[in-house]
Amino acid sequence: MTNAMDDKEFEQNHLKQILKMIRAKKSELSSSIKSAAGEAKELNSHFYDDVKLDYDGYSTSMETALSIHQQQQLLDERENAWQHAAKQLGIVQKLEKRPYFARVDFKENGQQLETIYIGLSSFADKDNHFLIYDWRAPISSIYYDGKLGQVSYMSPEGEITVEMSKKRQFMIEDGKIINMFDTDESIGDQMLLEVLGEKSSTQMKSIVTTIQREQNKIIRNTSADLLFVQGAAGSGKTSAILQRIAYLLYRYRGNLKSSDVIMFSPNQLFNDYIKNVLPEMGEQNMVQMTYWQFVARRLPGMEVENLFDQFEDQVADSAISRLKDSTHFFKLMTHYAKYLNRHGVVFKNIYFRNQKRPFFDKEKIGELYYSFNENYNLSNRIDATREELIKLLNRKINTEAKKNWVAEEIQNLSREQLMQLYDHPDQEFESEEKEEKFLSRKIVIKSLNKVFQQIKHNNFINMRLQYLNFLRAVPKMTDLSKWGISLADWSKHIISVKESFTKHYIHMNDVSAYLYLYDLLTGRHVDYEMRYAFIDEIQDYTPFQLCYLKYNFPRAKFTMLGDLNQAIFTKDESSTLLKQISNLFDPKKTTVVQLTKSYRSTKQLTDFTKQVLRQGEKIESFNRQGPKPILWQRSDSEAIHVLTEILKQNNIDKLTTAIITKDLASAQVVAQKLKANGTKAVLIATANQRLVDGTLVIPSYLAKGLEFDAVIMWDASKDNYHKLDETQLVYTITSRAMYKLDIIYTGEKSPLLDVDQHTYIEK
Numbered sequence: 001m002t003n004a005m006d007d008k009e010f011e012q013n014h015l016k017q018i019l020k021m022i023r024a025k026k027s028e029l030s031s032s033i034k035s036a037a038g039e040a041k042e043l044n045s046h047f048y049d050d051v052k053l054d055y056d057g058y059s060t061s062m063e064t065a066l067s068i069h070q071q072q073q074l075l076d077e078r079e080n081a082w083q084h085a086a087k088q089l090g091i092v093q094k095l096e097k098r099p100y101f102a103r104v105d106f107k108e109n110g111q112q113l114e115t116i117y118i119g120l121s122s123f124a125d126k127d128n129h130f131l132i133y134d135w136r137a138p139i140s141s142i143y144y145d146g147k148l149g150q151v152s153y154m155s156p157e158g159e160i161t162v163e164m165s166k167k168r169q170f171m172i173e174d175g176k177i178i179n180m181f182d183t184d185e186s187i188g189d190q191m192l193l194e195v196l197g198e199k200s201s202t203q204m205k206s207i208v209t210t211i212q213r214e215q216n217k218i219i220r221n222t223s224a225d226l227l228f229v230q231g232a233a234g235s236g237k238t239s240a241i242l243q244r245i246a247y248l249l250y251r252y253r254g255n256l257k258s259s260d261v262i263m264f265s266p267n268q269l270f271n272d273y274i275k276n277v278l279p280e281m282g283e284q285n286m287v288q289m290t291y292w293q294f295v296a297r298r299l300p301g302m303e304v305e306n307l308f309d310q311f312e313d314q315v316a317d318s319a320i321s322r323l324k325d326s327t328h329f330f331k332l333m334t335h336y337a338k339y340l341n342r343h344g345v346v347f348k349n350i351y352f353r354n355q356k357r358p359f360f361d362k363e364k365i366g367e368l369y370y371s372f373n374e375n376y377n378l379s380n381r382i383d384a385t386r387e388e389l390i391k392l393l394n395r396k397i398n399t400e401a402k403k404n405w406v407a408e409e410i411q412n413l414s415r416e417q418l419m420q421l422y423d424h425p426d427q428e429f430e431s432e433e434k435e436e437k438f439l440s441r442k443i444v445i446k447s448l449n450k451v452f453q454q455i456k457h458n459n460f461i462n463m464r465l466q467y468l469n470f471l472r473a474v475p476k477m478t479d480l481s482k483w484g485i486s487l488a489d490w491s492k493h494i495i496s497v498k499e500s501f502t503k504h505y506i507h508m509n510d511v512s513a514y515l516y517l518y519d520l521l522t523g524r525h526v527d528y529e530m531r532y533a534f535i536d537e538i539q540d541y542t543p544f545q546l547c548y549l550k551y552n553f554p555r556a557k558f559t560m561l562g563d564l565n566q567a568i569f570t571k572d573e574s575s576t577l578l579k580q581i582s583n584l585f586d587p588k589k590t591t592v593v594q595l596t597k598s599y600r601s602t603k604q605l606t607d608f609t610k611q612v613l614r615q616g617e618k619i620e621s622f623n624r625q626g627p628k629p630i631l632w633q634r635s636d637s638e639a640i641h642v643l644t645e646i647l648k649q650n651n652i653d654k655l656t657t658a659i660i661t662k663d664l665a666s667a668q669v670v671a672q673k674l675k676a677n678g679t680k681a682v683l684i685a686t687a688n689q690r691l692v693d694g695t696l697v698i699p700s701y702l703a704k705g706l707e708f709d710a711v712i713m714w715d716a717s718k719d720n721y722h723k724l725d726e727t728q729l730v731y732t733i734t735s736r737a738m739y740k741l742d743i744i745y746t747g748e749k750s751p752l753l754d755v756d757q758h759t760y761i762e763k
């Protein structure tokens with residue numbers, strides 16, 4: 001007892017000293033920021049005085065340009081010093097609240113015993129002696145990784161083994177030690193219990209203090225080209241990605257920027273949910289996108305099937321989808337492009353002003369395109385064609401300038417419009433004829449700009465027809481019957497794709513192939529800079545999409561995370577997904593990690609939800625206690641009454657609640673009924689909405705990746721969920737709950753919820 005008291009006193013004293021130094025650093029930084037900010041302002045105000053702006057001539061002189069540049073650089077440097085200090089101040093302010101969360105004692109190779117403290121970032125005294133180690137520093141790894149005794153960690157020089165004799169955890173709030181415990185486990189359950197017991201919010205939190213051993217492996221992996229994480233719902237996949245990004249930014253700092261990291265997430269709501277995690281760790285957010293945004297931004301002229309349409313009317317023709325979503329289809333496209341190098345590219349006429357005759361004829365463009373020899377690849381070919389067309393365009397200026405329409409146009413110009421055509425207001429000409437010639441050229445160049453833009457954007461390729469032609473070529477390249485598709489069905493399918501195109505609409509299972517074909521033809525849109533790509537909820541991607549992402553980011557290392565049990569778009573095919581993807585990477589550089597423990601939910605909830613799955617036995621629950629799920633069978637009219645009562649109670653208990661429905665239509669109905677009886681709830685109908693506090697009504701496909709204290713599953717009846725392939729959907733919905741789960745249904749309950757009666761309560 002006295003020992004423990006001494007320990008606590010010792011630690012409290014130590015904390016006090018560290019805090020003193022942190023505070024000293026804080027005021028030092030604050031004052032240096034003040035003076036730097038002052039200087040920058042000073043410099044700015046003199047900026048334009050110092051630069052002699054020389055606008056008398058036609059162009060800015062080289063000297064002026066340089067002078068501006070130098071000034072700007074000086075400003076940037078000061079600003080950088082200032083920004084650097086401001087960033088440091090931010091860190092120090094965070095440290096002041098909570099300097100560290102752990103201590104480890106260890107000995108290396110018979111050397112002296114060392115004690116280090118681990119926190120959100122490192123902190124050193126004036127002699128560069130580390131008082132706090134960043135959680136991402138190599139040595140900090142032993143805190144997450146091992147039990148007491150011999151442990152190893154990777155240092156930049158290689159593996160080092162040490163003897164760890166103490167591992168202590170602290171809960172510090174506002175500079176005071178609230179609680180501390182010594183532990184032998186990786187990260188003691190006690191700390192984890194405390195952290196998990198906290199209420200959920202609309203924002204995800206960082207897990208640095210309680211990273212688990214197997215999560216640490218994911219976070220610190222630097223060797224794999226493909227790191228594939230299969231993890232149960234709530235096993236910390238998303239958390240691990242975010243900590244991993246923070247880790248990589250630290251490990252490769254100076255070489256890796258947050259803009260070299262891209263993350264694909266399931267929807268916009270989810271982006272909103274996780275947006276604070278990295279900034280809280282003192283890092284900037286990575287580039288974040290949904291796959292839909294990734295493709296749609298490149299097709300401004302077309303409407304791309306969105307999440308809602310994709311979920312609400314999943315097309316029945318799964319044989320065709322299976323082919324179009326496969327890596328085989330990707331290979332067919334790659335093959336088709338090779339063939340296009342010899343013939344088969346289709347072109348469009350380019351027109352100019354409402355003329356009937358094409359300005360550039362498609363046949364002519366085709367001849368030009370195939371006039372380059374066979375050593376050209378597709379992308380050289382199109383570049384050369386473009387250059388040639390631009391040359392031709394330039395040659396046409398003079399003949400075009402002599403045409404009547406040009407003279408007419410000049411006549412019709414207002415004085416103001418005319419003035420704009422001159423290089424400068426009092427421009428002089430030798431003769432009227434010369435002036436006219438000058439103006440005609442200007443007019444023609446201006447009008448031809450539209451043609452120029454079309455050439456520049458490769459608009460002379462008939463992309464839609466090209467894609468349809470590819471589809472038409474598919475039966476010649478592959479045996480459709482092996483995919484269970486008849487020729488007649490395939491032809492019908494092509495017609496439907498064509499019809500969508502005329503409506504400027506493109507389905508999700510065409511869009512990636514369409515863009516891939518475009519990329520192959522033009523050699524564009526490959527991003528060599530991206531160094532890390534993260535894909536969350538991998539089970540909702542098709543193998544084709546993953547191939548396409550790999551093609552887009554050829555130098556990136558990929559981290560893919562998912563739960564094959566939560567596939568709500570790709571359904572059962574997802575089990576072959578891993579096999580299909582792994583062919584894309586060198587097997588020696590592929591690492592697969594399994595996370596089986598679920599941290600999100602209480603033991604009662606995990607034990608219930610895992611039975612929904614056919615192979616759920618692998619999921620381990622974490623020993624946090626809470627109420628068993630409750631199943632409510634009610635008539636239509638009573639159902640809303642029960643829902644309202646549950647919400648009332650949840651509010652009293654201060655639990656954030658989500659009512660999760662199968663689709664949008666029923667979410668709308670529920671929201672309306674609640675409104676009618678005066679219950680407050682916010683309907684989340686699109687992924688672009690913000691997550692707000694309080695009760696939410698949300699369709700299943702938008703609840704992906706999110707979590708709530710309490711979940712109410714609405715209308716879990718047999719009528720609503722009866723297909724075996726809806727298992728994943730039911731699992732996704734029920735596994736969003738952290739603490740409390742209520743399931744309401746009318747009539748018969750869904751057979752997918754036929755689970756051990758001891759694991760729930762019926763009311």
Ligand SMILES: Nc1ncnc2c1ncn2[C@@H]1O[C@H](COP(=O)(O)OP(=O)(O)OP(=O)(O)O)[C@@H](O)[C@H]1O
Nearest residue numbers: 207210211212233234235236237238239599600705
């Ligand atoms: N090591 C940990 N320490 C504390 N909390 C953790 C830890 N690991 C996971 N959690 C918590 O568990 C919850 C689920 O984590 P996360 O959302 O990352 O899981 P997931 O595997 O992505 O789940 P899903 O696939 O269902 O979306 C979060 O609240 C997270 O903070």
